[in-house]
Amino acid sequence: AQKITQTQPGMFVQEKEAVTLDCTYDTSDPSYGLFWYKQPSSGEMIFLIYQGSYDQQNATEGRYSLNFQKARKSANLVISASQLGDSAMYFCAMREGWGDDKIIFGKGTRLHILP
């Protein structure tokens, strides 16, 4: 069964607009962490933001924020004021349990920022 679901294969957004990338997850473990990574065309995986299952507040890192809705099992990434350099693949990922458990990835969303 798919543990991480990203339903948007591709998105086109106008520069300077905000964009939301969807991610839903499936786990029965009460302790888990959710990650978002960015992968530009150059191929490197760049960590963006982390949300722990016990964190009371939504995570924020600069222009990135994570809209964490635990009951709905969703962890959407919000990018404010999008820039041309935001064009890339974005992956949602989850680690179940404590720090030494595996990290599994969704299929990704390709984001295109239009000038």
Add this chain to the structure above:
Amino acid sequence: EAGVAQSPRYKIIEKRQSVAFWCNPISGHATLYWYQQILGQGPKLLIQFQNNGVVDDSQLPKDRFSAERLKGVDSTLKIQPAKLEDSAVYLCASSSSDRGTEAFFGQGTRLTVV
């Protein structure tokens, strides 16, 4: 702080040949992962090490793939014999065992099997 080092960056081989990839994780990181990323897809975990022990290798095609992490530091991933469908980017990542820490990725090795 040095990042995760991988080599080679690119490799082209013929089917049925063998190939090996090398990874040196960030110093002090106990956990090391090997992922396979086929073009247009998300990374798929092949094997996870905790120090020099295997934690998860459930998706490693063990008839042709092998991996080791001697002395709990650097690691090698080997494919023998390679198939056309093994063409992919092989990503190595490492993380500490602290809760909430992300995995840091290397640049990857792009393998083309012809």
